[in-house]
Amino acid sequence: MTNATEAASSQLRKGVVELAILALLHRGEAYGGEIVDRLAEHPGLAISPGTAYPLLSRLRKSGLITSAWRESPVGPPRKYYRLSPDGEQTFVDMARVWNGMKDDMDTLLGTDAPHD
Amino acid sequence: MTDRAPIPPGDTPDAAAVIDEYFDRLRTAAAGHGTSIAPDDLAELRAHVDERLHATAHTAADATDALAELGTPEALAQAFADDATAGPQGPDGLVGRVLGMPYDVRPPTSDRLARRVWDPTNPKILVPKVLGLGWTVNFGALAVRTRLVRPDDEDDPFTSAGSRVVAATLAAPVAAAVALGALVAATWTTLPATVPTHWGLNGRPDGFGSPAAAVIAVGVIGVVPVLLAAAVHLRGRHPFARVAASAVSLGLTALAVSIYAQTLFTVRGGSGVWPTWAGVAAFVVLPFGLLVTVSRRGRAAEQRRDLSSSPSKGTAR
Numbered sequence: 135m136t137n138a139t140e141a142a143s144s145q146l147r148k149g150v151v152e153l154a155i156l157a158l159l160h161r162g163e164a165y166g167g168e169i170v171d172r173l174a175e176h177p178g179l180a181i182s183p184g185t186a187y188p189l190l191s192r193l194r195k196s197g198l199i200t201s202a203w204r205e206s207p208v209g210p211p212r213k214y215y216r217l218s219p220d221g222e223q224t225f226v227d228m229a230r231v232w233n234g235m236k237d238d239m240d241t242l243l244g245t246d247a248p249h250d
Numbered sequence: 251m252t253d254r255a256p257i258p259p260g261d262t263p264d265a266a267a268v269i270d271e272y273f274d275r276l277r278t279a280a281a282g283h284g285t286s287i288a289p290d291d292l293a294e295l296r297a298h299v300d301e302r303l304h305a306t307a308h309t310a311a312d313a314t315d316a317l318a319e320l321g322t323p324e325a326l327a328q329a330f331a332d333d334a335t336a337g338p339q340g341p342d343g344l345v346g347r348v349l350g351m352p353y354d355v356r357p358p359t360s361d362r363l364a365r366r367v368w369d370p371t372n373p374k375i376l377v378p379k380v381l382g383l384g385w386t387v388n389f390g391a392l393a394v395r396t397r398l399v400r401p402d403d404e405d406d407p408f409t410s411a412g413s414r415v416v417a418a419t420l421a422a423p424v425a426a427a428v429a430l431g432a433l434v435a436a437t438w439t440t441l442p443a444t445v446p447t448h449w450g451l452n453g454r455p456d457g458f459g460s461p462a463a464a465v466i467a468v469g470v471i472g473v474v475p476v477l478l479a480a481a482v483h484l485r486g487r488h489p490f491a492r493v494a495a496s497a498v499s500l501g502l503t504a505l506a507v508s509i510y511a512q513t514l515f516t517v518r519g520g521s522g523v524w525p526t527w528a529g530v531a532a533f534v535v536l537p538f539g540l541l542v543t544v545s546r547r548g549r550a551a552e553q554r555r556d557l558s559s560s561p562s563k564g565t566a567r
Binding site for chain 2: 166182184187191194202203204211
């Protein structure tokens with residue numbers, strides 16, 4: 135990938151990863167390391183902790199997620215994140231936007247886009 | 251928003267007035283974000299509005315409709331400001347890179363300083379300086395790397411530790427500055443007419459000056475930052491900014507003590523620059539220790555809040 139492609143795809147991923155984190159937390163609460171690991175299971179969505187933590191901080195500041203410490207079965211307590219009621223609503227809205235966008239993008243890209 | 255007064259069709263000056271007002275508000279809002287929108291971008295926005303108005307009667311209401319599409323001027327200015335900070339070049343070239351080195355010549359703020367010296371969510375240890383050319387240490391990244399804290403230990407840095415802890419952090423640089431003052435007061439009359447003020451890598455002095463010049467330099471490095479930190483505290487800034495100001499001024503005062511100690515050491519026949527190296531070490535270690543201590547106290551306070559209360563309770567902010 136060239137630098138320009140890299141920058142553009144990171145821009146593109148930023149918004150998508152935000153939705154991915156909301157989707158993940160919609161299924162249940164998770165701690166920071168767990169969020170990074172579970173996104174890494176999907177190579178297209180994999181993000182570094184350096185991307186994940188600022189994003190979590192921003193989501194928390196905008197009131198979409200909340201955080202609370204919980205005892206861990208192994209090691210020290212962990213900080214868990216969950217969706218707030220606002221976050222649940224935003225997730226539903228964003229998922230709807232995404233579904234519309236996904237179909238439109240598929241149509242727009244058509245057969246021009248290489249799949250690999 | 252603009253009033254939709256009944257305007258006779260074709261009354262173009264009103265449309266122009268509405269558009270002018272919108273762009274005035276846009277420029278004002280952009281200035282409020284510390285940025286300005288490039289003339290090309292402004293021209294393009296105007297062209298867009300003109301095009302939308304093309305098939306209309308050019309009433310104030312038409313102009314309001316066309317402008318509504320762009321959102322409020324404040325929201326639009328915010329979008330431009332976000333875009334400007336996302337790019338490598340900051341507003342008006344005050345922030346950027348020269349020969350690969352970052353520079354920032356905006357007037358520094360205590361908040362920006364805090365975000366640079368303590369950002370545990372950013373894994374980069376060297377981050378652009380708040381003022382000047384080059385890098386500064388992100389102690390937060392260093393603390394995460396050394397496993398002393400985790401990136402999300404504190405919801406808001408240094409806020410959970412409590413106001414007493416935050417206020418107490420100022421005691422460290424103040425004590426260091428008082429120690430510096432006492433050291434200077436006790437020894438300053440013993441200094442010869444010319445004292446070394448700069449040392450080469452081999453440890454031999456290669457710059458000399460009067461004792462007064464040496465003392466003034468040490469005061470500027472060691473006392474002025476503490477006064478600035480005290481101002482940040484007294485003005486009741488956010489705990490994040492206050493603790494960071496304490497930590498940075500503590501490091502600088504420790505450095506100033508070592509520079510003065512180096513002068514004394516050389517004047518009294520010592521060879522080598524170990525006092526300077528000790529000062530450089532203290533310049534990093536002392537702020538690091540202070541920041542990590544406060545952060546860990548904040549984490550402990552958050553844990554006390556959450557782990558003793560009902561296990562399903564979250565905290566929203």
